[in-house]
Amino acid sequence: LLGRGVTIVGELRVDRLTRRAHRAGVPLDLRFREFALLEHLACRAGHLVTREELIAAVLGRPFDPGTNVLTVHLSRLRQALDHGFAFPMLWTERGHGYRLVAGPDATRYRVKRPT
Secondary structure, eight states: OOSTTEEEETTEEEETTTTEEEETTEEOOOOHHHHHHHHHHHHTTTSOBOHHHHIIIIIOSOOOTTOOHHHHHHHHHHHHHHTTSSSOSEEEETTTEEEEOSSSOGGGGSOOOOO
C-alpha cells in the first residue's frame, strides 16, 4: 500500500482517488462496482475474502445466497484483470471466497482441506 490513495499489489496499481487501475502499465476498463471489488480485494491482497464480505462491503446489501450479482461482477473483473496476462491474480477458493495475489505462485495460498 502506497500513500495518497494508491495500492500496489505486484504489477497491479489501484488508484482510489482517480478510480483507475493498471496492470503491468495496461489500463483496466472497469465499471463502478468492478473497481470497488478490486479496491476491496487489493486492500486485503493475499487474504481470503468471503462472498458475504464482498457483498456487504461493495454492494451494500444484505447477503442473498440466491443472487448472482456478485458472480457477474467478479466475472467481469476477472476478464479485465487477468485476460491476456501471464498469470491470474484473482483466485477463487471454492466454497470459501476469493483471493487477490501478487504473483504466479498462488497455490501456497490455497485453503487446506481436511483429508
